[in-house]
Amino acid sequence: MRKGIIYAWKVNGNVMYIGRTVQTLEVRTKGHITEYHNQINSNGLYTKKFIEVNKLPNKWDDIKFEVIEDNIIISILGDREKYWFNYYNDDNKLWNSVKPGSSFIFSLSEEEKFKVLKNRDFKKYIETKVSQLRHSIIQLCSHTC
Numbered sequence: 001m002r003k004g005i006i007y008a009w010k011v012n013g014n015v016m017y018i019g020r021t022v023q024t025l026e027v028r029t030k031g032h033i034t035e036y037h038n039q040i041n042s043n044g045l046y047t048k049k050f051i052e053v054n055k056l057p058n059k060w061d062d063i064k065f066e067v068i069e070d071n072i073i074i075s076i077l078g079d080r081e082k083y084w085f086n087y088y089n090d091d092n093k094l095w096n097s098v099k100p101g102s103s104f105i106f107s108l109s110e111e112e113k114f115k116v117l118k119n120r121d122f123k124k125y126i127e128t129k130v131s132q133l134r135h136s137i138i139q140l141c142s143h144t145c
Contacts, residue, residue, distance in 0.1 A: 004077040006069040006084050009049075009095070011062055015088040017049050017095045020081040022074065029065045036060075049095040 007025050009017035021028040036050045045051045056062040072080050081100045088094060 002074055003070075004072050004074055005067050006072065006077075006080050008066050008068050008084075008088070010064040010066060011056065014093075016052065016063075016093070018068075018081060018085045018088060018100070019096075020077050020100075022077075025065055025067050033060055048097040052095045 002022055004020055004022040005025060006018065006020050007028065008015045008019075019028065023031070032049075035047075036045075036053060039045050039047065039050055040054075045054055053059055053063065068084060069080055078100065085094065085096065085100050089096075
């Protein structure tokens with residue numbers, strides 16, 4: 001059974017970001033750093049966490065990455081992320097751009113996220129999901145309208 005982790009970014013001992021993943025912390029950390037560089041090299045930084053990292057004197061060297069909970073079954077991984085987000089965000093200081101559970105990507109199951117990461121073709125994945133939803137709505141309307 002696939003399991004996940006909850007991780008934190010710490011700056012000077014303070015938790016500044018909470019995340020979840022089914023990847024290892026090392027792989028996920030490399031993904032964040034790659035995304036940061038991709039944003040800098042394209043249209044500039046637009047994600048809160050990366051804007052804040054960019055303000056640090058030594059950028060990524062100032063951040064300590066740490067697992068705060070591991071061996072979590074996938075079905076409750078999102079709930080555990082919400083718990084830790086709320087635990088550390090008592091003064092709204094976290095760098096998360098959105099509260100866990102408040103955006104579409106957070107509504108995907110961990111299995112779906114894993115498939116997206118594995119395929120690396122998020123646009124096609126979303127288009128397929130939208131097409132499936134559109135088809136379901138058309139079928140529903142044809143039976144009830």
